[in-house]
Amino acid sequence: MKLIGSLTSPYVCKVRIVLAEKKLDYQLVTEDVWSPATTITASNPLGKVPCLIMEGGESVFDSRVIVEYLDTLSPVGKLMTGGGRERAEIKTWEALADGIMDAAILARLEATWSGRTDSQRSQAWIDRQMGKIDHSLLALSQGLGDKPYCAGIHMSLADIAVGCALGYLDFRFPQIPWRNHANLHKLFDKLMQRQSFIDCMPRA
Structure with a gap:
């Protein structure tokens, strides 16, 4: 997986911590979405980070969506226990x-x-x-x-x-x-x- 993000974004920070706690491998690609040269819209039409690129090339965006998805990938360090x-x-x-x-x-x-x-x-x-x-x-x-x-x-x-x-x-x-x-x-x-x-x- 590839995570597109900024080192100063608190939302990216949240996703990176979840990835670390879940012991999931990924590549971090830093992106300045405020730069005229940014290419973030090719992955996220909203022009925001974080954006997770899955192995098949599909994009997942919004930190809440990403972390919920990541929690399903490994039983290690379950972060959302129970239901309802x-x-x-x-x-x-x-x-x-x-x-x-x-x-x-x-x-x-x-x-x-x-x-x-x-x-x-x-x-x-x-x-x-x-x-x-x-x-x-x-x-x-x-x-x-x-x-x-x-x-x-x-x-x-x-x-x-x-x-x-x-x-x-x-x-x-x-x-x-x-x-x-x-x-x-x-x-x-x-x-x-x-x-x-x-x-x-x-x-x-």
Whole structure:
């Protein structure tokens, strides 16, 4: 398999961690989707990463779709156990974590994208996205409580998604004091002891 992605994308980070935890072999091909020379639309018409190219040449895109597919490829490190309500709980955690990443990326683009002048930027839009992040961090902390992991006693896709969201905030928004949520701090420190997280977290 081939994974097309960026080393700074939190969604690509999520997929790479899942690949590592599942012990699946793949080739990483880095791609800058903002470059005029990008060829990403040949694989993903949405022009986004990550994009997984399977052995037969078929493309799978959107990180949520990719990680769910990858979890079926190997019994090693099952990341989505159970079904019905248990599965929905894990996917809801993932959706909330992805929502933090969505808001963070939108805020960053509004503040830094070279396609806009300073007068065209909207602080109100940035503030709206930052508000989403604050509310979501509180929801993560309340949902985690004193549990060792987001969805029970074992690490799951929920924890990987949350770890990627927190890591991205560290990377792009170090001023956000999410470590004031002591339980999120504890969870993140535990995740960062895993080699998959050490290898895949975005860094400056």
